[in-house]
Amino acid sequence: xxxxxxxxxxxxxxxxxxxxxxxxxxxxxxxxxxxxxxxxxxxxxxxxxxxxxxxxxxxxxxxxxxxxxxxxxxxxxxxxxxxxxxxxxxxxxxxxxxxxxxxxxxxxxxxxxxxxxxxxxxxxxxxxxxxxxxxxxxxxxxxxxxxxxxxxxxxxxxxxxxxxxxxxxxxxxxxxxxxxxxxxxxxxxxxxxxxxxxxxxxxxxxxxxxxxxxxxxxxxxxxxxx
Amino acid sequence: xxxxxxxxxxxxxxxxxxxxxxxxxxxxxxxxxxxxxxxxxxxxxxxxxxxxxxxxxxxxxxxxxxxxxxxxxxxxxxxxxxxxxxxxxxxxxxxxxxxxxxxxxxxxxxxxxxxxxxxxxxxxxxxxxxxxxxxxxxxxxxxxxxxxxxxxxxxxxxxxxxxxxxxxxxxxxxxxxxxxxxxxxxxxxxxxxxxxxxxxxxxxxxxxxxxxxxxxxxxxxxxxxx
Amino acid sequence: xxxxxxxxxxxxxxxxxxxxxxxxxxxxxxxxxxxxxxxxxxxxxxxxxxxxxxxxxxxxxxxxxxxxxxxxxxxxxxxxxxxxxxxxxxxxxxxxxxxxxxxxxxxxxxxxxxxxxxxxxxxxxxxxxxxxxxxxxxxxxxxxxxxxxxxxxxxxxxxxxxxxxxxxxxxxxxxxxxxxxxxxxxxxxxxxxxxxxxxxxxxxxxxxxxxxxxxxxxx
Numbered sequence: 079x080x081x082x083x084x085x086x087x088x089x090x091x092x093x094x095x096x097x098x099x100x101x102x103x104x105x106x107x108x109x110x111x112x113x114x115x116x117x118x119x120x121x122x123x124x125x126x127x128x129x130x131x132x133x134x135x136x137x138x139x140x141x142x143x144x145x146x147x148x149x150x151x152x153x154x155x156x157x158x159x160x161x162x163x164x165x166x167x168x169x170x171x172x173x174x175x176x177x178x179x180x181x182x183x184x185x186x187x188x189x190x191x192x193x194x195x196x197x198x199x200x201x202x203x204x205x206x207x208x209x210x211x212x213x214x215x216x217x218x219x220x221x222x223x224x225x226x227x228x229x230x231x232x233x234x235x236x237x238x239x240x241x242x243x244x245x246x247x248x249x250x251x252x253x254x255x256x257x258x259x260x261x262x263x264x265x266x267x268x269x270x271x272x273x274x275x276x277x278x279x280x281x282x283x284x285x286x287x288x289x290x291x292x293x294x295x296x297x298x299x300x301x302x303x304x
Numbered sequence: 305x306x307x308x309x310x311x312x313x314x315x316x317x318x319x320x321x322x323x324x325x326x327x328x329x330x331x332x333x334x335x336x337x338x339x340x341x342x343x344x345x346x347x348x349x350x351x352x353x354x355x356x357x358x359x360x361x362x363x364x365x366x367x368x369x370x371x372x373x374x375x376x377x378x379x380x381x382x383x384x385x386x387x388x389x390x391x392x393x394x395x396x397x398x399x400x401x402x403x404x405x406x407x408x409x410x411x412x413x414x415x416x417x418x419x420x421x422x423x424x425x426x427x428x429x430x431x432x433x434x435x436x437x438x439x440x441x442x443x444x445x446x447x448x449x450x451x452x453x454x455x456x457x458x459x460x461x462x463x464x465x466x467x468x469x470x471x472x473x474x475x476x477x478x479x480x481x482x483x484x485x486x487x488x489x490x491x492x493x494x495x496x497x498x499x500x501x502x503x504x505x506x507x508x509x510x511x512x513x514x515x516x517x518x519x520x521x522x523x524x525x526x527x528x529x530x
Numbered sequence: 531x532x533x534x535x536x537x538x539x540x541x542x543x544x545x546x547x548x549x550x551x552x553x554x555x556x557x558x559x560x561x562x563x564x565x566x567x568x569x570x571x572x573x574x575x576x577x578x579x580x581x582x583x584x585x586x587x588x589x590x591x592x593x594x595x596x597x598x599x600x601x602x603x604x605x606x607x608x609x610x611x612x613x614x615x616x617x618x619x620x621x622x623x624x625x626x627x628x629x630x631x632x633x634x635x636x637x638x639x640x641x642x643x644x645x646x647x648x649x650x651x652x653x654x655x656x657x658x659x660x661x662x663x664x665x666x667x668x669x670x671x672x673x674x675x676x677x678x679x680x681x682x683x684x685x686x687x688x689x690x691x692x693x694x695x696x697x698x699x700x701x702x703x704x705x706x707x708x709x710x711x712x713x714x715x716x717x718x719x720x721x722x723x724x725x726x727x728x729x730x731x732x733x734x735x736x737x738x739x740x741x742x743x744x745x746x747x748x749x
Contacts, residue, residue, distance in 0.1 A: 081398075088395045096383045099424075155381075159425075164379030164440075167352055168396040169368040227681065234674045238663035248656045248678065251649050252685055258692040279695070286688055293684060297677045300597055304356045304669060316668065 082177065085170040089178025093155065094185060103151045104186065111144040111194045115201050133204045134264035138220070140194065142253050145187045145221060146246050149228040152179045153236045166302060176298035180229045180291075187225055191217055209267045216267070219280060220260035223287035227252045230294040233301045252290075259283045305330055306448055306479050311350055311360035320346040321357060322503030328496070330447070333470070333480040335490040337523050338500035344483035347500065348375070348450045351481065364448055369397060372446030374454045378437040380425045386436045387412065387421040390443050397444035404443075411439040415465065430457040438466060449473065449480045455489045467493060487523055491516035499526040533744070537737030544730040551724045558716075571629050573720055577728035578622045579643050582650050583686065584732060585615025589657070590683025593676035605672035606747065608679055610739035612657050614732060619651040645693045646686075653682040 097104060118136045156162035165175055195217075199206055206213055228249050235244040260283070263276040306328040313321040320343035328334050338344050349355045351362055352373055364370060373379075380389045390408040399407065412418045415435045425433060434457040441449070449470070455463050470493055474480055483500075484490040491497070491511070497519055498508040506526050511519070531539070555573040588611040596604035626644055627637045638644070657678055664671040 085396060088392065092381065092384070092392050095388075096381060099383045158382055159380050160375075160377035161379050161381060163354065163375070163377065164373075164393070165396070166354060167368060167371065167373050167379075168393070169398075170396050230677070230681070234660070234664075234677065237665075237670060237674075238660070239665070240663065244659065244663055247659060251652050251656065251689070252681070254649065255685070255688040255692040258696050262695060282688075282691060282695075289684060289688075290681075293681060297597075297680060300673045300677055304354075 082171055082174050085174035086177035086181060089165075089175060090181035090185070093152075093179070093182035096155065097151075097182075097186065103148070104189070107144055107148045107186075107190050108193055110147055111140060111190055112197060114140045114143055115194070115198060119201055129202050129204060130268055133198075133202055133268055134261045136202065137195075137198055138257050138260045138264060140198070141191055141217065141221065142224070142257055144190050144194065145225060145228065146249060146253070148187050148190060149183060149225065149232050149249075150242055150245055151186075152183050152229055152232050154241075157236060162302070172299040172302055173295050175302070176229065176233075176295055179233075180226060180294075183225050183229050184222065187221055188218070191221065204268065206268075212273055213264065213267055216260060216263050216276075216280065216283075219283040219287060220256040223283070223290045224249075224253050224256045226287070226291040226294045230298055230301065233298065255286055256283060259286075305365045306351065306481070307363040308347075308351060309361045309363075311347070311357045311362070313346060313350060313355060313357040313360075315346075319343075319503045321350060321360075324360075324500075324503070324505055326498070326505065326508060328479045328481065330477045330479055331474055332495045333474045333482065333493050334496045334498060335494035336481065336483045336498045336500050337485065337487055337490065337519075338483070339485065339527060341502075342500045343503045344500055345375070345452050348373075348452050348481065348483055352450050366447055369444070370447040372441040372444070372449045374437055374441045374449075374451045376452060376456075378425070378433055379440060380433065380436060382426040383424055385422045385424055386417055386428070386439070389425060389436065390439055393440050394443045399444055407443050407445070408439075411442055414469065415439050416462070431459055431462060434458055435462055435466075438469075442469075447478050449478060451480065451482045453484055453486075454482065455484070455486065463489065487520040488516050491519045494519075499523055501527055532741065534738055534741035537734055537739075537741055539734075540730060540737060541734030544727055544734050547727045547730065551720070551727050554720050554723065558720075571625075573724045575622060575626065575643065576721065577724040578618055579647055580725060581728040581732045582615050582618040582622065582647060584729065585611045585618065585736075586650060586653065586683055586686065588736075589615070589679040593679035593683075596672060596676045597680075602672065602747070605675065606743045607736070607740055608675060609661060610736045610743055612654055612679070613739055614735040616651065616654040616658065617735070618732070619647055619654060622647050623651060640693075640697065642690070642693050642697060646690055649689050650686070653685070657682065 115136070118132075118140065122132060153162070156165065166172070195206070195213075198204065228245070231248050232245055235241040235248070238244050259279045263279040263283075266276045266279075267273075308327070309325050311321045311324045312319065322343075324347060326334070336344055336347070346355065350357050351364070352371055353362070353368055379393075380386075381392070384392065387408055390411065391404050394404040394407065409418075409421075412421050415438060417432065417435055417439065420428065420432060420436075425436060428436060434454075438454070441451075454466070458466060467489075470480060470482075474493075474495070480493070482490055482493065491514075494511045496508065497511050497514075498505045499522075500506070507522070514522075551573065555570050589608045592604045592608035592611065595601070596608065623644075626647075630639060631637050657675060660678055661671055661675050664674055
């Protein structure tokens with residue numbers, strides 16, 4: 079077990095070091111996030127609906143799109159010089175590869191979300207200071223499950239034609255439960271409802287995360303082994 | 305010690321491996337000559353465990369940990385330095401910290417890469433990248449080397465260095481399998497020679513005292529017959 | 531008899547019985563008190579949704595078996611089931627709005643059943659697209675499909691719950707009364723009869739589609 083995590087960490091660290099050096103993926107994803115927020119702003123009629131009604135949806139949908147964009151890079155990286163083949167030659171468990179990629183993806187997406195949140199607050203003038211810890215926890219919960227599935231799928235789509243198109247098509251149905259639950263819970267948070275009322279949503283999110291992280295870890299070897 | 309038994313594998317209607325059986329003792333170097341499409345790469349990948357054959361079995365003492373691989377791709381990360389690449393791969397083979405650095409530095413010196421150690425792989429020429437690939441393959445001190453056209457891109461000096469290295473390896477009791485279509489470069493290293501044509505070993509014998517020219521002639525005859 | 535001809539026979543029987551369901555639903559089952567004739571779609575839509583979900587469940591099961599046993603036949607069955615499931619979804623998604631418009635004045639309602647069918651449809655489309663898009667190496671297609679099939683099946687209950695939670699917070703105008711747990715005897719019988727027929731229809735279609743798949747694999 080400790081081998082599994084140790085190897086996963088070696089892989090995750092390598093991904094993050096490379097990302098830090100080339101930075102293109104991060105900057106592009108961040109720019110994309112900002113653009114989506116701007117589009118949402120122009121896509122609504124400010125006189126018709128209060129921002130507070132739309133805010134949960136805007137935040138969660140923006141994050142979903144940004145995460146989807148970020149997921150493509152995970153295994154794209156391994157295509158250069160066929161490094162994936164090298165990983166499969168090593169004695170490490172295939173699941174280490176998955177967990178390593180998952181950690182790297184979560185760090186990447188998490189950073190984008192962290193930078194995006196203050197921008198969201200500024201653009202839409204939504205006060206989040208008083209619920210920040212709960213909001214952060216909620217965003218984390220809804221991101222984890224979605225990224226777990228996405229990491230699994232991204233390993234499959236690199237071998238298909240039109241990989242960038244296939245990934246969103248396959249993944250969008252899987253983004254609905256975390257999205258819906260996050261929107262419901264965020265709405266309650268923004269309108270000042272006590273956290274207890276969102277407990278059901280949070281439990282379901284946690285269940286989704288556990289189920290899909292487990293399932294993805296279990297199924298990953300089938301995507302790389304013959 | 306390496307053993308292959310009755311390996312058969314097809315890609316669509318073509319049998320890339322059509323019943324190959326052989327064993328290789330420690331300290332022996334098997335050089336496989338064959339035209340393109342003979343299935344040499346498929347054979348090496350099957351020996352390495354990357355391909356599961358349709359039938360037959362491979363047995364390598366020590367499993368994946370004992371295998372060093374050089375194929376058509378470098379398995380190096382472009383944005384990591386040469387040294388970082390070596391340390392990364394060494395970690396995945398569980399080479400302990402400290403020992404990793406020692407081996408990396410020693411290999412860098414042996415292969416004339418010491419002054420390039422801290423440059424990203426991206427900037428290396430093809431020949432230097434190939435040398436880095438050799439370092440990567442050897443950093444975990446494998447007991448079995450599987451090499452697919454390993455001399456590609458090496459200049460005369462580097463090729464000579466590499467041949468010396470391989471001879472040292474064999475003398476130290478390692479098994480080496482080299483697939484190549486270049487008889488001149490491979491013949492000197494061989495203790496055993498095999499000709500692979502259309503998935504079969506049409507000849508497999510000790511090299512004896514034959515020189516490169518003699519082997520080349522035998523090869524031409526073997527390929528011509530089939 | 532070959533699999534294909536047996537499949538055709540089963541389908542033919544099922545279609546005949548389907549006519550029987552129509553007749554029974556329209557002529558012999560009493561009108562529901564509040565919705566009148568509109569409610570009768572219920573006898574066809576609920577079992578059709580059931581068949582679409584059954585198909586997905588079968589895809590999931592076959593996928594698990596394929597990954598465990600590596601038998602090509604499971605992959606072929608999963609593909610056949612997915613196509614049949616897609617067909618059921620399409621029928622539901624097209625007849626639903628066509629019925630809804632004249633009867634309730636709206637093309638679409640985000641009710642639990644229709645929404646779930648919509649997501650099921652997208653899962654199927656994704657599955658079929660993936661199968662089509664994976665070229666090499668051979669064997670990857672079956673493995674990838676199996677992975678997606680399993681994930682899709684596991685996703686279904688979560689979608690169902692999410693849609694339910696979303697709806698209770700944003701109640702839609704009640705256009706289709708959800709099936710009451712206790713139906714009067716006659717209606718229940720018609721419904722069960724219809725379930726049986728649609729299951730038979732599923733079996734017949736899958737048999738035929740599987741036979742086609744088998745033929746093209748051995749061609």
